[in-house]
Each structure stands twice: as structure tokens, then as C-alpha cells.
Amino acid sequence: MSAQPVNPNLPPDHVTVFIDGVELAAPKGSMIIHAADKAGIPIPRFCYHDKLAVAANCRMCLVDTEVGGRSAPKPSPACATPVMDGLKVFTRNEKALKAQRNVMEFLLINHPLDCPICDQGGECELQDVSLGYGRSVSRYVERKRVVPDEDIGPLVATEMTRCIQCTRCVRFTAEIAGTYELGGMYRGENLQIGTYDGKPLTTELSGNVVDVCPVGALTNKVFQFRARPWELVAKESLGYHDAMGSNLYLHVRRGEVLRTVPRDNEAVNECWLSDRDRYSHQGLYAADRATVPMRKVDGQWREVSWTEALAAAGEILRAHQGDALGVLAHPATSNEEGGLLAVLAGELGSGNLDHRIGNRDFSDAAVAEPFALPLAEIEQADVVVLVGTHVRHELPLLHARLRQAQVKRNARIHALNPVDFDFAFSLAGKQIVPPSRLAEALGDAALRDAAKAATRAVVIVGAIAENHPQAATIRAAARDFAAATGASLCRIPQGANAVGLARAGVLPAARDVAAMFAQPRSAYVLYGIEPGLDFADTAAALKALNGAQVVAFSHFACESTRAVADVILPIGALPEVEATLTNLDGVEQPARAGGKLPGQAREGWRVLRALGGELDLPGFEFTDLAGARALLEGGRKVLVKAGQAGNAEGAGLAGAGLELALVPAIYRTDAVVRRAPALQAHPLNREARLVLNPADAAAAGLADGTVAKVKGAHGTATLPVAMDAGVAAGVAWIEGGHGATAPLGAGRVEVVKA
Template identity: 75%
Template sequence: MSAQPVNPNLPPDHVTVIIDGVELAAPKGSMIIHAADKAGIPIPRFCYHEKLPIAANCRMCLVDTEVGGRSAPKPSPACATPVMDGLKVFTRNEKALKAQRNVMEFLLINHPLDCPICDQGGECELQDLSLGYGRSVSRFVERKRVVADEDMGPLVATEMTRCIQCTRCVRFTADIAGTYELGGMQRGENLQIGTYDGKPLTTELSGNVIDVCPVGALTNKVFRFKARPWELTAKPSLGYHDALGSNLFHHVRRGEILRSVPRDNEAVNECWLSDRDRYAHEGLYAADRATVPLIRDGENFREASWDEALAKASQILRDNAADDLGILVHPSTSNEEGALLARLAEALGTGNLDHRIGQCDLSDGAIAEAFAMPAAELEQADAIVIVGSNLRHEVPLLHQRLRKAVKGGTKVHMVNPVDFDVAFGVASKQIVAPSQLADVIGTIDLGDAATIAVIVGGVAENSVHAAAIRKAAADFAAAKRAKLCRIPQGANALGLSQYGVLPASRDAQAMLRDARAGYLIYGIEPGLDFADQLTALKALGGAQVVAFSQFACQSTRQVADVILPIGALAEVDATLTNLDGVAQTALAAGKLPGQAHAGWRVLRALADELKLDGFGFTDLAGLRASIAPKPVQVAKGSAPPLAGNGLEVAASQAIYRVDAVTRRAQALQAHPLNAGPRVLLNPADAATAGLADEAMAKLSTATGTATLQVVIDDRVAPGCAWIETGHGATAPLAASAKVEVVRA
């Protein structure tokens, strides 16, 4: 006869468990710590983390258990003891408290008492729990062990003597990042956590080991020794270096952003943050930051008052209004600024307005669209097809979502010009040159998958063959009843598309190929942000240019007639729309440098100078009340020229050179993933050209030439040359269909 349940009214697959006298319903197979956390009953822990596999090796969560009136002979770890019907748990009785205090005493035997100089001081889990469970005086007088530190790269600082071997960092790199870079070495009291080979961490998510570390063993190397947690103010903000829009806090002291940490949002970034979003704030404080208005004076620039600079800018816009004016906008520009730029373009009578500055082929009039399947739901898909994307570098935390999906049984199929690194197994892959991507999409065999997603990434969207690839992906998705998820090319490309920053006349490429007499460029680094750099610099160099810019860099000075300093997203209140179509709000964190202002304020002042209607608001609330999504009949551009001889160009964005801010973050530039300008060739193509590994090659296109170091890599499709954009050395090649490669 089977035992009767304690509570017959339980939900299906649940049992009754009693914790500290509180009767709870808990799912079968869950652990005591899950039930306690859900009920708000505190149990101390170090190794347990809700997003990581259970290790049960710190033993801090020991509790007393009782079943059927019989007490367990010894305390049980709450994180690894499954619930059962009628289980009684005591977290605060004498037996449990004695066990927890004994564990704490053992943990502190070798821990260095260096809290006054530890960066984790004030937010340390060991510090907090030792206050409640530790002794006031240690009974151990033996010499403490010392563990040698190793250099884990430019982002993570180590003090491994503080390590309590909770293995959270090990489990993060193995199960979340998928790089298996950290592990335990030796045994017993000699156990150490490290990389074994002494090489820097290479995962694009390495900063998360800082967050999961419960002590000061792993800390933020960029933030090290700069401030104490209680000196900092947390400001909610957003990652603006990819379209996911990761939620984060900027920690600020006296107007300076000193570090960034994740802000929990299960639908977006869970509790993680990519290194790009975590460390990019360092770039805000570069030496070439635009801090005062500048006006060209011959070959040089001179500082000017805002009144003089706005008068100069308005004169340029008056002299080059209507079709003579082109307005080019960076795709991470906020919704508020974008709506005002669209309003300004309309008032000046120009339809030459676009944010798609990094895309070569706009012949189909394609604009950013929200994912048909929200990013968080990709974990439940039966099959996912990735088309033209180095996803791990393009949207690191979307790549991490797919890793979770694969672990849950999802089959991933890839169609790419390069066999890009991913941290999960792939069901099938087709590695072909860019011109063949559209042809092979339809040949993918998905079996009997019911829920399918097709993800189209930047390698495809920014290709000279983009229109054909987009059509093939859409046709394939329609035939398979799949959800089409095109990654917006820019942090707010979707929002800018919704708020009308799109051409009614010439698109970005057309207004550069057919040069205008005047331009307004917004948030752009002219030397590196355009798809076709040589054409862009030629067009801008021969025109009058008003530059709204965060940086007074060399390329901006090269083309601009007036530079108006504006704030970056981390310094202003703004709204961005992420790839799911969700509008998210960021609050101003850092202090605006010098005389810089929020972009919307400068646009309003410029409109007043031009005496334009529609800019009568006086604050951000008034601005937001005055704007709304604006449908635009998008003008279709012409297809880019595909002439030329040689190898096809496959271009992807360098992970830490996607925009002006990341390019100036020194720690990111020192990261091993920032490989530098180079060209990667298939061994057969390198042999045909007579090129050896690490040789220098001259690459010639229809528009320009470049000299790059050769890397021979069999991941590259035959007939293809892979480059990364964001480098000045590769800028002449990105928008080219073909390139001739010879020995330099």
C-alpha cells in the first residue's frame, strides 16, 4: 500500500515540505534551498547560484532534516537534498547552526584577513555571512596558505589566496560561457582554481566571474582600487553596443562612471552582462572626447561659444537645404534624438535621411524588424537556423541563449562564409562564399521540427548580397512556418526605423555615392562607421558638414566644418528599442564632459536658431509627449556593384570595435579577442596566391587597397577572404564584392 500524501490538495507533481514550521508546496525533484528561497526563508550559501549547476561543495547550507519523526544522523546540504513529502527542515535549530558555524570556521582558516584592501569589501558574501556565523577569535594559529596569482587578462584581477573553492567561476565558464577555461588543480588543502595553462580568459563573458565570485578572489581589473561600493550611486541604464539592449547599472562617483554591472531582466540578459557592455564605459573618458563646440578655421579648428557654433551650423543647413542636404545617423542614437532628426529633416525639406550607414545593399528597402520569436523563447525552439552571423561576437548574450537552447535539445544549423566559433554543438553547417548563401539556405534539412527560428545576422545584413540573402531567408521561413529573426544592425536600429529615421528619397549609400552639398552627421565616427569608407570620406570631404559628435577625433576633424559636442547614451536620459521590439529606458549616469549637452537639447537649440516649428517643448517629458512612431515609405536604393576579380569578401564586425566608445576602451582593446586587422584565407586560396601564414598581402578592390597580415584558416570557405571591420586598415575592403590578393 502506497503512502498517502501529507496534503491531498497539492498541485500535480508537488510535495509538502515543512521548513522551520512553515508548510510549503514544492515541485518534486527540487531541492530544499529552492523551496526555502521561494518562501523567503534564508539559508546561508556560497557555492549555490540559481543559474549554475549544483556543486554542493561549500557545505555552508547545511540544515537539519526529519522524515517520519526520525531525524537524519547528520546535517544535509540544502542545495543538494531533494524535497520529499512530509520532509521537515530546520535551518535555525542548534544542530543546523552548529554545522553552519563550523563550516564558516573552516572556511576562514586560510582566508587572508585583508578586507580593508579588498575590492570586494562592502559587498562580499563571505564578509556578510561571517558576521552572523563566524567566531570573534580564530582558534587556529597555524600559518595560512598562500596561492600564487595568475594573469587572467586585462579585465579580471586575481587574488587567489582569498578563494574558498566554491567553483562558481569554474561552473560559469563551463556551463554558461562554454569555454571550460577554469578548473580545480591538485587536491585537498592544495586545491587551487586557475586556468592551468596560465593564458588570459578568452570568453566574451569573462566579467561575469566577478559577479558570481562570493569573495574577493576575482575582481574588476579596470575598477580596481578606485572606490568603495558605498561611495557609488547606481543608475539604471542599457547596453548600447548591440541590439539586445542588456539591462545594467552604471556605478557612479561624482559624475564619473567607474564600473558597470548587470541588472536582472530574465527576458533580456537574465543576470549576465557581456564584457563589451561591462567595460565600454572606459572609452567615454578618452583624450579626444568632444567637450566644447569647435569651428573650422582654415586647416585647424578653434573653440567657439554655443551661440556661435549653432549660428554656423544653422547657416550651413540653410545654405544646403532640401535635396542638397543629407542626414546620416548612427544606429545607436536614441528614439528621442531620432524623432527630432526626422522632424528636422522634414522641416528642412530633405528626404535624404538614414541610419543604415553600415549596410551595403539596400536595394530591397529593408529596415530593422522585431524578432518574430522573442529572444527568451528561442530556448524552446526545436530548430534554429543561423544565416550569415558571427553570433558569438555580434550579440554575445543571444549566443549564450542558444547555448542554453542546445543543452535543452534544440538543433542549430548554420549557413556562413566562415565556420565561426560557437560554444555549442551544431546539427549541420554549410560554409560557402557570401554569393552562395542565398542559394544554400533552402537546402537545409530540419527534419520534423515544429518550432523553428531563422536568425539572420550582420555578416548577411551588411553584405553586398544582402537583399538576395534576406529574400531567401524570408522565403525559407515562410515555407517552413518558421519565425524570422533578423538582428537589427545597431543598438537602436529598430527604434530609429519606427520613428522615421529612414529615407523618403536617397538612402545612406545613395547620398554618399551621389554626393550632397551639405551633410548633418549624428554620433558617427566618419573614418570607421560607414560601410563604404572611401566613398563616405570623399563625399563628406567635399561638402559642408555639421557633426553632432561625442568625439572630436581625427576623421571628424577631417570632414566637419562645425563640431557640436553631445552626450553618449550613458550620460543622458534616453529610450532604445531592442531586438524584441521592447522600448527600454536608460537614465543619465555619467556627467556630461565640459560644455557638451544631451543631443535632444542641441537639436532643439538648433531648431530655434533655424526658427522651425515643432520644437516648442522645454523638457524631456514634453519632448516624449510630442513624438510617436512615424511610418515612412522607404525609398529603395540601387544594388551595389559586384564587379571585380579575385576572392569574395566576407566581413564581420570586430567584437570590441563596433563603435567609437568601444574602440576607445583600453582594456577591451587589450583583450585577446581583439585580434587586430588581418585577412583570413582558406589554405587552398593562400597556396594559389603563394602566401604563407603571417605573410603580408596586398588586397586590391575596385575602390581601394589595403595591406594586411595573412592568417591561414581552414574555417574560411574556399574562394573567400574574411576580414573584420572597425579597423582603419580593413576599411577600404568592407563594401567590396571581390578582392585580389597578392604578396605584398
């Protein structure tokens, strides 16, 4: 006969436990530490992390337990002891405290006394716990163990003598990143944590091992020896290098952003952060940062006052109003700046306004849309179809969620791609085809049947598809697939704030970006754009811009901006301004100003207000950001006209040669990331190269490591060749964001030996 529950009024999946005399209801199968944390009862720990599997190897969470009046013979680890009805737990009685103090003494036996020079000092879990549970003196007089360090890359610094073998880092790389790069070597007192092969970490999430490390064994190499935690001020901000909008803190000292750490948000990035968002702040301090207004006079650049720069910009815009003016914004531009830019364009009578600078096909007038299934719920999907995306590089934390969907729910993931990309999850099916055949691949009967049979199916369409010359066809096929199977359609927005800018009306009422370059305007406004690398068709863009007068609102006074602009107005990047961005769930998120604006640079909204005032435009009388937001309330509704691009002939997809598969490079996505030295030194940041299927390379007389000339419709690139059997036959794979590959555009290319 079963025992009666202590509290019969509880739900059937809960039990009653008593922790330090407090009666609690806890789910069956959960651990003591879960119930204690929920009740706010502190239990010390090192190896336990609520996002990682239980290891129970540090033993710091030992507690005394009692069931039915009988005390357990030994203390139990709270992280690995499941609750049961009527269980009594004592976290601070003599037995528990003695066990915890003994464990702490054991952990400190070999730990070095180097707190004064440790970067973790001041925010070290070992320091905090030892203060409460450590002894005032050490009984250990023998020589301490020393462990040699290894170089695991440009992002994470190691001091493995400090390691207490909690294995959090090992479990993170295995369970969340899925790369299995760290592990325990040797045994007993010789146990060490390392990479086995001595190579750098290659995961795109490597900085998270710094966050999970409870001691100073793994620290931020970029931040190393720069400051102490108590010198830093934390400012709430956002990741602005992809559409996820990861929540983060900027750690600032005297106006300089020294470090970026994750800010918990279960609906977005949980407690993780991609390396791209974590280390990109280095790029803010590049040598070519725009810090003073500049004007080109007689072909020479000179620094000028804001008054002169705004007057020169106003003169250009007065002379080229209406249809003569084209206005282009980077898709990471904030809602406030984008909205004011739209108002400026409207007051100047120009319908030539766009932010979709990476797109090539406008024939369906497509704009960025929020995901049909919230990001947090994608982890609950049981069938996922990836279409034209290297999701691991495009949205690293979405890739991590997909891995969790497979690990926890046995999700079946299918990929339709031009390259058999290296994912951290296994594929239930894949079709490796040229990009122009992605729409055809979505018609596969077996794939449709798999999605129809699913409880929750998701179709994720990425950059390779969205930025393809036949993107409209692929989008239509994806919509048809979703409608036929009941799957949720999630198109990855091409830009950190593409959804917000679409809502704000930063869209054409007349010409889109492709039409503005095919039919060049006499003047352009560029906002936050690096013209030599950010446009889909670099050759057409530079040709049009070189023949026009250009006002550039810019973060960097780079070579390509200097080449095309007549006036450069320096503006702050997102970590330096207060703004809002709208993420791929359609959620508007705020960011606070963190870093100090460099030199004479100003917030973009202030410069737009001043320029509107220079031009005597109505509505630009506001004096603060609240006034700007009031002006923009309700947004600007625009009926986007369909463009003419998109047919196969016009896009250069017909005829001989190899079809180009242009994939965004993970650390070449925007101007700030391209200027972050640590990210540029990362193993994932490869040099510009051409990757071919071995059969195609052999047909062209090319071998691995040779140099080839790649001739496209708009230019020629000379690139080293790599061979990969994972590339679809008939496809030439290159990564974007490189100056060497920028001239190629899209379509078909001819590959010959250089």
C-alpha cells in the same frame, strides 16, 4: 500501498514541505534551497547559484531535516537535498546553526585578513555571512595557506589566496560561457582554481566570473582600487553596443562612471553581461572626447561658444535645405534624438535621412524588425539555423542562450557561414560557403526537412548577410525558408537602436545612405558617427563628405570627424543622458543619466532643440525631455523607397579574385568600444589581418605571417596573412572596424604578396 499525500489538494507534481514550521508547496525534484528562497526563508550559501549546476561543495547551507518523525543523522546540504512529501526542515535549530558555524570557521581558517585592501570589501558574501555565522575569535594559530596569482587577462584581477573553492567561476565558464577555461588543480589542502595553461581568459563573458565570485578572489581589474562600493551611486541604464539592450547599472562616483554591472532581466540578459557592455565605459574618457563646440575657420579648428557654433550650424543648414541636405544618424542613437533629427530634416524639407549606415543593399527597402520569436523563448527552440552571423561576437548573450538550448533541450543548430566560426556549441550541420551563396544554401532540402520536423524552429540572420551587397536576395531566401518550414525569422538589427529608429521614421523618403554618397549632397548632418570607420563604404562616404559642408553632432572630436566637418557639436553618450532604446524584441527600454557630461557637451535632444530654435523651426519650443517626447508621440511614418544597390555587377561580385567576407570585430563595433583600453587589450581583439583558406593562400604565394596587398574596388589595404582551413575556398575574411581594412568596402578583392 503508497502513503497518502500530506495535502491532497496540491497539483500532482508538487509536494508539501515544512521549513521552520511554515507549510510550503514545492515542485517534485526541486531542492530545499529552492523552496526556502521562494518563501523568503534565508539559508546561507556560497557555492549555490540558481543559474549554475549544483556543486554542494561549500556546505554552508547545511540544515536539519526530519521525515516521518525521524531526524536525519547528519545535517543535509539544502542545495542538494530534494524535497519530499512531509519533509520538515529546520534552518536555525541548534543542530543546523552549529553545523553552519563550524563550516564558516573552516572556510575562514586559510582566508587572509586583508578586508581593508580588498576590492570586494563592502559587497562580499563571505563578509556578510561571517557576520551572522562566524565566531568572534579564531582558534586557528597555524600559518595560513598562500596561493600564487596568475594573470588571466586585462579584465579580471586575481587574488587566489582568498579563494574558498566554491567553483562558481569554474561552472560559469563551463556551463554558460562554454569555454571550460577554469578548473581545479591539485587535491586536498593544495586545491587551486586556475586556467591550467596560464593563458588569459578568452571568453567574451569573462566579467561575469567577478559577479559570481562570493569573495575577493576574482575582481574587476578595470575598477580595481578605484573606489569603495558605498561611495558609488547606481543608475539604471542599458547596453548600447548591440541590439539586445542588456539591462545594467552604471556605478558612478562624482559624475564618473567607474563600473558597470548587470541588472537582472530574465527576458533580456538574465543576470549576465557581455564584456563589451561591462567595460566599454572606459571609452567615454578617451583623450579625443568632444568636450567643447568647435568650428573650422580658414581650415583651422578653434573652440567657440555654443552660441557661435549653433549660429554656424544654422547658417550651413539654411543655405542647404531640401534635397541639398543629407542627414545620417548612428544606429545606436536614442529614440528621442532620432525622432527629433527626423523632425529637423522634415522641417528643412529633406527626405535624405537614414540610420542604416552599415548596409550595402537597399533594393528591397528593408528595415530592422523585432524578432519573430522573443529572445527568452529562443532558448526553447529545438532547431536553429544561423545565416551569415558570427553570433558569438555579434550578440554574445544570444550565443549563450543558444548554448543553453542545446544543453537543456538538445537543440540542433545549423550554420550557413563563410567561415567555420568557433562556437561554444556543437553544430548538427554546417555549410561553409562564400557569402554570395548563402541564399542558395538556404534552399538545401535536408536543412528544410530538419526545420519542418521541428516543434519550434528559428532562423537567425546576422551581420554578414544583412550588410552584404546581395543582402536583399539573402533576406528573401530567409523569408521563403521560414514560410516553407514554419520557422520564426529573426533578423539581427544592425545597431543598438535600429528597431527604434525605424519606428521613429529615421528613414529616407528620398535618398538612402548609399544614394546620398553616390549622388553627393552639398551639406550633411552627421549624428554620433565616426566617419572614418562607421560607414559601410568608407571611400565613397569620405569623398562625398569632403566635398560638402558638414555639421557633426559628435561624441568624439576624432581625426576623421575633424577632416570632414565644419562644425562639431559635442553631445552626451547614452551613459550620460536620459533616453530610451528599443531592443530586438521591440521593447522600448529606458536609461537614466549616469555619468556627468564632459566639459561643455550637452544632451543631444537639447542641442537639437537649440538648433531648431536657431533655425526658427516650428515644434522646437519645448523646454524639457517630456516636451520632446510629446512632440514625437506617434512617430513619423515613412514609406521607404527601394534603392538601386544590390545587383551583383554593381556590387563588384562578378569577375576574378576572392570574395570578401566582412565580419564585425567584437571590440571594434563603435567609437566608444574602440576607445576602451581594456577591451582593446583582450585576446579576442585581434589586429587587422587577412585570413585565407590554405589553398587560396598557396595559390597567391602567401604563407602564414607574410604581408599581402588586398586590392578592392575602392582602395587597397596592406595586411598580415593568417591561414585557416575553416575559411571557405575563394573567400578573403577580414574584420571590420579597423582603419587598415576600412578602404576595402565589399565585393571581390585581388590578393598579392606585398
